[in-house]
Amino acid sequence: DAKTTQPNSMESNEEEPVHLPCNHSTISGTDYIHWYRQLPSQGPEYVIHGLTSNVNNRMASLAIAEDRKSSTLILHRATLRDAAVYYCILPNAGGTSYGKLTFGQGTILTVHP
Amino acid sequence: ETGVTQTPRHLVMGMTNKKSLKCEQHLGHNAMYWYKQSAKKPLELMFVYNFKEQTENNSVPSRFSPECPNSSHLFLHLHTLQPEDSALYLCASSQVFWDRTTYEQYFGPGTRLTVT
Numbered sequence: 001d002a003k004t005t006q007p008n009s010m011e012s013n014e015e016e017p018v019h020l021p022c023n024h025s026t027i028s029g030t031d032y033i034h035w036y037r038q039l040p041s042q043g044p045e046y047v048i049h050g051l052t053s054n055v056n057n058r059m060a061s062l063a064i065a066e067d068r069k070s071s072t073l074i075l076h077r078a079t080l081r082d083a084a085v086y087y088c089i090l091p092n093a094g095g096t097s098y099g100k101l102t103f104g105q106g107t108i109l110t111v112h113p
Numbered sequence: 114e115t116g117v118t119q120t121p122r123h124l125v126m127g128m129t130n131k132k133s134l135k136c137e138q139h140l141g142h143n144a145m146y147w148y149k150q151s152a153k154k155p156l157e158l159m160f161v162y163n164f165k166e167q168t169e170n171n172s173v174p175s176r177f178s179p180e181c182p183n184s185s186h187l188f189l190h191l192h193t194l195q196p197e198d199s200a201l202y203l204c205a206s207s208q209v210f211w212d213r214t215t216y217e218q219y220f221g222p223g224t225r226l227t228v229t
Binding site for chain 2: 032034036042043044045046049091100101102103104105106
């Protein structure tokens with residue numbers, strides 16, 4: 001899998017926007033960029049994915065750099081429930097490893113009231 | 114039941130015991146996964162099953178034995194485990210398309226395993 005680099009931790013205040021960066025300079029042309037998050041004491045939860053264009057869904061927005069070497073997950077208004085570990089992943093869907101996800105350390109997001 | 118369910122949620126077992134973890138997905142997916150999450154370590158993929166066939170064994174010790182009788186059920190049989198195997202074991206499922214791409218994986222809540 002292509003390698004991703006994320007900050008170890010970030011902090012935000014409630015109801016403010018949060019921008020979570022991810023660097024993936026070795027990304028290939030067919031790699032999708034996926035984001036998952038893991039709330040305390042829960043399994044990971046899919047957040048969003050994209051290839052080239054910016055993407056929006058009910059949970060977040062994904063902004064992808066023009067050269068695709070970096071991306072940013074945007075939470076428009078952070079809530080206390082958004083406190084979690086956020087993972088940026090480039091899955092390897094090639095070979096026999098269908099949908100294999102390799103999780104790194106992720107970014108621990110702390111949201112202050 | 115909706116999504117991915119796992120039972121039991123908590124399990125304590127001795128090193129000589131044999132136990133099984135169960136996962137069931139209610140999403141109609143064709144791929145299922147076992148992950149391990151140890152304290153202070155990233156999630157590690159253990160096994161991948163596609164259409165009931167194992168397609169990935171990530172160098173997992175033989176004391177962990179997976180079984181996938183159909184596309185909705187996945188088991189992890191445990192025997193003669195070590196204390197360092199204590200961890201959160203997570204099951205996930207996804208839909209794999211004809212070109213091997215897959216997008217969202219849906220995770221269960223996990224089984225917290227303690228080996229004494």
